[in-house]
Amino acid sequence: MHNLWRLRGYLRPHVTEFCWLLVAGLTATAAGLAVPLLVQRVVDGPLARRDSAGLAQFGGLVLLLGVVEAALIFVRRWTQTSSSVGMEAAIRADLYAHLQRLPASFHDRWQSGQLIARATGDLSMIRRFLSFGLLFLILNLATYLAVVVLLIRLHPALGLLVAASAVPLFLISRRFARAYHAAARRMREQQGDVATLVEETAQGIRTTRAFGRGPVLAVRFGAGARALHDTAVGKSQLLARTSALFDLVPNLTLGVVLVSGVAAAARGTLTIGELVAFVSLQLMLIWPVNSLGWIIANGQEAATAADRIQEVLDTPPTITDRPHAVVPRRADIRGRLCFEQVGFGYPGGAVPVLRGVELTVEPGETLALVGATGSGKSTLLSLVPRLHEVGTGRITLDGHDLRDLRLAALRQLVGMAFEEPALFSMSVRENLTLGRPDADDEEVRAALALAQADFAYDLPWGLATRVGEQGLSLSGGQRQRLALARAVLCRPAVLVLDDPLSALDVHTEALVEQALRRVLRGTTALLVAHRPSTVALADRVALLDQGRIAAVGTHSELLATEPAYRALLALEPATTATPGAAITVEEPTATRGPAIVVEGPPATRVTTMASPVVPAGGGLVGLVAGVEPVDGVVPS
Numbered sequence: 041m042h043n044l045w046r047l048r049g050y051l052r053p054h055v056t057e058f059c060w061l062l063v064a065g066l067t068a069t070a071a072g073l074a075v076p077l078l079v080q081r082v083v084d085g086p087l088a089r090r091d092s093a094g095l096a097q098f099g100g101l102v103l104l105l106g107v108v109e110a111a112l113i114f115v116r117r118w119t120q121t122s123s124s125v126g127m128e129a130a131i132r133a134d135l136y137a138h139l140q141r142l143p144a145s146f147h148d149r150w151q152s153g154q155l156i157a158r159a160t161g162d163l164s165m166i167r168r169f170l171s172f173g174l175l176f177l178i179l180n181l182a183t184y185l186a187v188v189v190l191l192i193r194l195h196p197a198l199g200l201l202v203a204a205s206a207v208p209l210f211l212i213s214r215r216f217a218r219a220y221h222a223a224a225r226r227m228r229e230q231q232g233d234v235a236t237l238v239e240e241t242a243q244g245i246r247t248t249r250a251f252g253r254g255p256v257l258a259v260r261f262g263a264g265a266r267a268l269h270d271t272a273v274g275k276s277q278l279l280a281r282t283s284a285l286f287d288l289v290p291n292l293t294l295g296v297v298l299v300s301g302v303a304a305a306a307r308g309t310l311t312i313g314e315l316v317a318f319v320s321l322q323l324m325l326i327w328p329v330n331s332l333g334w335i336i337a338n339g340q341e342a343a344t345a346a347d348r349i350q351e352v353l354d355t356p357p358t359i360t361d362r363p364h365a366v367v368p369r370r371a372d373i374r375g376r377l378c379f380e381q382v383g384f385g386y387p388g389g390a391v392p393v394l395r396g397v398e399l400t401v402e403p404g405e406t407l408a409l410v411g412a413t414g415s416g417k418s419t420l421l422s423l424v425p426r427l428h429e430v431g432t433g434r435i436t437l438d439g440h441d442l443r444d445l446r447l448a449a450l451r452q453l454v455g456m457a458f459e460e461p462a463l464f465s466m467s468v469r470e471n472l473t474l475g476r477p478d479a480d481d482e483e484v485r486a487a488l489a490l491a492q493a494d495f496a497y498d499l500p501w502g503l504a505t506r507v508g509e510q511g512l513s514l515s516g517g518q519r520q521r522l523a524l525a526r527a528v529l530c531r532p533a534v535l536v537l538d539d540p541l542s543a544l545d546v547h548t549e550a551l552v553e554q555a556l557r558r559v560l561r562g563t564t565a566l567l568v569a570h571r572p573s574t575v576a577l578a579d580r581v582a583l584l585d586q587g588r589i590a591a592v593g594t595h596s597e598l599l600a601t602e603p604a605y606r607a608l609l610a611l612e613p614a615t616t617a618t619p620g621a622a623i624t625v626e627e628p629t630a631t632r633g634p635a636i637v638v639e640g641p642p643a644t645r646v647t648t649m650a651s652p653v654v655p656a657g658g659g660l661v662g663l664v665a666g667v668e669p670v671d672g673v674v675p676s
């Protein structure tokens with residue numbers, strides 16, 4: 041319960057409402073408790089005396105109490121939902137803001153399904169406890185205590201017997217709470233796992249369809265869903281068993297009270313009215329005791345949810361502003377970027393990814409980073425906007441250690457485009473202006489022109505077209521060009537490009553390069569390059585080998601002096617794409633079945649379906665793999 045208690049701060053803004061809720065709830069309970077006491081007076085008074093006027097008076101009073109109780113219950117229900125929903129929203133907002141502050145390494149470790157489950161299902165559990173469980177716990181305890189006091193006053197011996205029934209109830213509750221907590225925790229984890237599986241399947245639907253792995257994933261999902269089902273059934277059975285015990289105890293007590301009460305009434309030590317009142321009051325304990333199982337279950341679910349939420353909230357954001365971090369003026373930044381003995385390793389990684397990196401990029405210079413796959417190029421780039429924090433050494437921008445700059449300011453100074461660009465399910469314009477919400481139409485147009493992304497104007501609703509989740513309604517090359525336009529729109533002092541042209545066909549790449557050359561002239565840029573054509577954009581090249589800078593020089597210097605560099609660029613596959621390649625489907629012949637033919641000059645004629653060459657945005661591979669719906673038939 042400790043972690044649930046730690047969330048009490050969220051109750052503070054609603055404390056007045058909560059007090060009113062309690063007052064309304066307790067008054068309604070008091071009105072309900074008064075009814076049996078009035079009945080006692082009626083039975084022993086007007087009813088015994090056959091006084092019909094007195095009877096009508098009492099009847100009116102009981103009716104009034106009933107109306108008051110109903111009105112107060114309505115008020116309580118009306119207000120309790122709004123305050124608990126407000127608390128849920130506040131916790132969710134803080135959780136989301138915290139997730140934003142947590143470093144990339146946290147998100148590498150955590151499954152997104154687990155985070156989604158925490159921000160949705162777990163928070164709903166807490167809301168339900170705050171709006172119902174907690175309130176009923178207080179009201180039911182108050183009812184129990186009040187009834188027991190009234191019962192002891194009516195008949196001390198029988199009243200103490202009822203009070204004693206609290207002992208087995210307490211023991212059952214304690215055992216149940218422990219077992220239910222473990223089951224609730226297991227179930228929430230399994231729900232997170234199932235959410236992750238669904239999310240991964242949705243995101244990787246093209247890959248799974250193309251490989252025909254749907255049934256395998258379905259088996260994996262089935263196993264996860266079955267485990268969740270079994271835990272849910274076990275949890276419900278636990279609650280059902282305990283609820284039966286919670287039913288049994290008050291009913292057993294009621295039986296004993298009835299027999300002893302009738303005997304006492306026969307002996308004359310208890311009036312009929314007192315017996316009726318006693319039994320009526322005791323019946324009022326049935327619901328509070330019965331609901332105890334549900335309230336404990338609700339409390340345990342909320343406690344589990346609070347544990348899971350605090351696990352995230354307790355993770356410290358390791359990449360934060362230093363106390364005296366400064367916001368440099370954009371005009372003062374020339375863009376000299378220095379890596380000084382930079383070392384870095386991923387948490388849990390056996391060996392550091394970067395070691396003693398020494399590199400300087402002069403203002404306005406473009407430096408290409410070339411290295412074998414896995415040599416640490418992307419990692420090095422990610423240190424510049426502080427997506428990861430340097431382990432040893434430091435990186436400076438115009439002499440300022442990056443850690444001495446305010447994070448928000450640094451990320452405005454650094455524009456970044458990734459090889460696998462993330463677009464969000466919002467309009468093209470919103471995606472473009474993510475880093476510069478104030479950019480006007482002309483600036484957006486210029487950025488799109490530069491990235492050769494004018495296709496955006498031809499989308500069904502132009503820049504207002506919403507791109508699907510992760511921009512998957514666009515081709516890889518289109519996404520890359522939009523990401524490039526987004527990076528340059530920020531007018532950054534340092535442009536960091538992680539192989540941003542890899543998905544472009546040769547024709548588009550040449551156009552983007554031409555335009556990029558103009559931008560790069562005035563900006564410090566660090567770009568990962570795999571192709572000689574991209575390297576040609578750079579003034580100098582740094583060769584990264586197993587996390588160390590092996591050589592720095594111009595392209596021709598490195599070609600002349602570094603065999604490893606020559607080998608890397610020579611491994612470049614021969615380009616086969618052809619602007620305006622024609623695609624036709626040929627009829628089957630005697631020697632082969634039907635074929636998709638992509639035709640350029642004779643050297644690039646392709647007749648195998650395995651390697652069609654299509655201009656960016658062609659989507660042919662998706663049709664062949666059966667991932668996308670198709671008008672007509674793709675012969676196989």
Ligand SMILES: Nc1ncnc2c1ncn2[C@@H]1O[C@H](COP(=O)(O)OP(=O)(O)OP(=O)(O)O)[C@@H](O)[C@H]1O
Pocket residue numbers: 148386389393411412413414415416417418419420
């Ligand atoms: N988030 C991560 N967590 C743990 N290890 C990682 C992570 N990202 C990368 N690595 C490891 O760090 C090393 C360098 O990866 P990095 O992506 O920087 O290489 P790269 O040179 O950019 O490769 P490529 O050219 O294939 O993109 C690799 O061994 C990789 O497995």
